[in-house]
Amino acid sequence: MAGTTEALAIPRAVPAAPPRARLSVLRRHRRAIGDAATLVLVLVVLFPFLWLLQMSIRPNDDIFGYDLAFTPTLEHYGVLWRGTFAGSFVNSVVISLSSTALALLFGTPAAYALSRGGFRRRRGIALWILATRMAPPIAFTIPFFLAYRWIGLQDTQIGLIIVYLTFNLALVIWMMQGFFEGVPRALEEAAWIDGCGVWQTFLRVSLPLSAPGLAATAVLCFILSWNDFFFALVLTRTNASTAPVAIVNFIQYTGWEWGRIAAAATLVMLPVVVFSMLVRNYLVKGLTAGGTKE
């Protein structure tokens, strides 16, 4: 395997019928060439990201400079923290956490029931979940916006928490169902023999055994809610506006103050980058929810 993947890494470096001596030289360096290409690729791809990070700690008089020897400053973060951004940041945290908690509360038992139920129902639900994941947000925002006007949920945290359930609940049901399937039946049967009821078995055996999956699912829900921009833009104004919307708002009111914008964007990005590295092995599963079979 190793040899072929090396060849794939740099296909052009391998001529169709290479002379033996040259091939062996290339083969010796193939790993190093591939590694070097990887580093270059990472640098090129992440350049805009890294550039913004350094902008956020660059003093204002040299904000667009490219000299790496500068004295880092936290002034932009300080300005942000004294303004209204802090409130929006807290809104983001509260709303994302609440929506995640609610989705887990409703979704986990449902996933358990599905994983122990019949196959036909599962298939229907999978389709439903796929459909909610696929539907364009505009299709949800229009009815939610109109309904919230009537019932007074516009610009409230509760309003957004409910909207985020549209994707979080579907995700929880999908992900947790897979994890519950991984719990050996024998353990549950042992619990039944010892006198546990169905839900007691769920709480004492299946749920603890699926704890890592539960954690990964929670992190994914949090990221999805945290990253949302469209719903928050449309359904909030000032009281419940989340951090992404706050950035756009102060761009509109105070113009492109790059230092502040860079700092705000960094604050919005960093938690997500850290969390997603924790759950990177579950990303595929979460992102294709409903579309791929277990």
Next chain:
Amino acid sequence: MLGLAPALIVLAAITIAPAGYLFLTSLTPLNLTMPGTAWDFSGPHYNYLDLWEDERFLRSAWFQAHLSVATVALQLLGGLGAALLLNRDTPIRRFGRSALLVPMVLPPIAVGILWRVMYTVDISPFHRFMAWIGLPVPPLTTDPDFALWAIVLVDSWEWFPFTMLLVLAALQMIPESPIEAARIDGANGWQMFRYVLFPYIAPTLVVCALFRLIDSIKAFPLIYVLTSGGPGDATTVTNYYAFVQAFNFSLWGYASAIATLMVATIFVISWIIDRLGGNSDGRHD
């Protein structure tokens, strides 16, 4: 079962009910600035008829198709290339596999801002670098010919890791023996890819393409931050057009009709994914 009911009731309340409401609204001329338009079903098909005569809508659909096809093609190529490069276990490539996921997980609004910096000529390190080596690049997001391509580039940058991740998973599922056999038969790099690896990862690529095709229909934050649909309407894709119709012009009935049409389109694509998911192997993760 008892555990299922609450979740399904909630899910129905927040997905099926709004979908029904959306469809009903699409049959009315609802305009929040004009009272009495809310439940007026006197001409239920008017909005849908208007769509076919609305040149701006048809243009938006064309821009959408352009954006979707270009970005899906680019990110499949990029993701496939990155996956082939990283499909080897060295510490540096393991690091690369994690680091390259960053664009995909960033909040879309942050992606918009990163690239707003890159595209603003007087402050962009990219533009300054190109000018320095004597190849100045004109502003992209304000040029009607380039604006949509500027969005395509960012969207592909953001989402190539998705394809990379899925293709890497698929590459790891390929059994050892056909690769071994091809190597003994003296296959070169290209032959190995074309005749041995590609058939194994083709179904994954199809799934990636469909998923990303669907998501490209929803592109919003990038356009909102980078171009606001302009210059002119050069980047007003269908989703953005619906947003403008509803939230700027208060034409809720009309916007609902556009959204309904989008949902219908997406359902057709989802149905195809579901069929593919049921019939092919090699994508289990």
